[in-house]
Amino acid sequence: MSNSLSAFMRANVAQVENVRYAASPRIKGEDGKPLEWEICCISADEYAQIRSNCIKQVPVPGKKNQFTQQMNTYEFQAKVCARCTVFPDLNNAALQDDWGVATPHELLGKLLIGGEFDDYVTEVFQANGFKSETDLVGEAKN
Numbered sequence: 075m076s077n078s079l080s081a082f083m084r085a086n087v088a089q090v091e092n093v094r095y096a097a098s099p100r101i102k103g104e105d106g107k108p109l110e111w112e113i114c115c116i117s118a119d120e121y122a123q124i125r126s127n128c129i130k131q132v133p134v135p136g137k138k139n140q141f142t143q144q145m146n147t148y149e150f151q152a153k154v155c156a157r158c159t160v161f162p163d164l165n166n167a168a169l170q171d172d173w174g175v176a177t178p179h180e181l182l183g184k185l186l187i188g189g190e191f192d193d194y195v196t197e198v199f200q201a202n203g204f205k206s207e208t209d210l211v212g213e214a215k216n
Contacts, residue, residue: 112160152179
């Protein structure tokens, strides 16, 4: 086993390929088939920053000057998914205006219905290295 630091150099670390996923059967291309969305990975630092921005301090009921942290899970998932979406361009002003929203994560919430959104969240998080419940159960059985 080699203890060479060269393996950690950027040029020697394998790049993660973008993933294609048809997020909604309702959004079709000219050929009538569901359009594939393109999903990229983000760094752990960027992931942590998004997570941090979705946490707020809320007062503890009945406890003066005591606070607890509360995360808006939906906002967190929507912001991670919006950031990881390469195509469609959720930052496109015309697309946002058409749907009456002002941010990429709001657009995502309008484009997809509930089940599609949950499935998209799963796909985005798997593309970013998180394991699904099925994967974790399979590993636990081995």
